[in-house]
Amino acid sequence: MENLLPIFLDSVFGFIALFLLVKVLGKTQITQLTPFDFIAALILGELVAGALFDKDIGIVEIGFSLFLWGTMLFITETITQKYKGTRGLLEGQPSIIIRHGQLIREEMKKNNLDINQLQHMLRAKDAFSIQEVAYAILETNGTVSVMKKSTYQQPTRGDLNLVPEAARLSLTLVNDGEVIWDNLKEANHTEEWLEDELKKQEVNSVKDVFYAEWTDGKDLFVLPFVRRS
Secondary structure (H helix, E strand, O other): OOHHHHHHHHHHHHHHHHHHHHHOOOOOOOHHHHHHHHHHHHHHEEEEHHHHOOOOOOHHHHHOOOOOHHHHHHHHHHHHHHHHHHHHHHHHHOEEEEEEEEEEEHHHHOOOOOHHHHHHHHHHHOOOOOHHHHEEEEOOOOEEEEOHHHHHHOOOOOOOOOOOOOOOOOOEEEEOEEOOOHHHOOOOOOOOOOHHHHHHOOOHHHEEEEEEOOOOOOOOEEOOOOOOO
């Protein structure tokens, strides 16, 4: 029981100190954290959590650690604000993942981003097909900003008083040179059909396809590998 009071005091002090530190450093939202901010948050939390169960560490030590780390964070933020050249190193840089409707495979590999992850982020931006996207930019906080092709931008069919069309979900049939057999079956198509559709677009083999997407009522959307000379 005698250990409860020190833990209580350390917890309250750590909470207040972290709260004030966040207020001083800025109002960055959790969804806007850069990799550097994320590391800083982990370390600050670890400093307080570790101190709670270390009998040799008290309020003075916690306060000093938070002050020291907070000072380094403040200096770093000041440097990035004053010297723009340091932002790329400390905060990262946005990456263009889709340009002119084409997937940039090199940028995806550099950011450890696969097709499934990209599709998930695009759907969160109301882009349910890669065909709809003119540009997609992977931001430094891990989110994706999307600019749709003009065909898929507002106004909507309702704005133009047009007859509504049935919603159609796109299916990925080829990903990085491999056929997604479950999706091909879901689309009620065969391997022969897929090969014929690829040949119509002058693609000789599935292995030459980086990405292929099928939507009912539309032609097969194919992005072949871009061979650099």
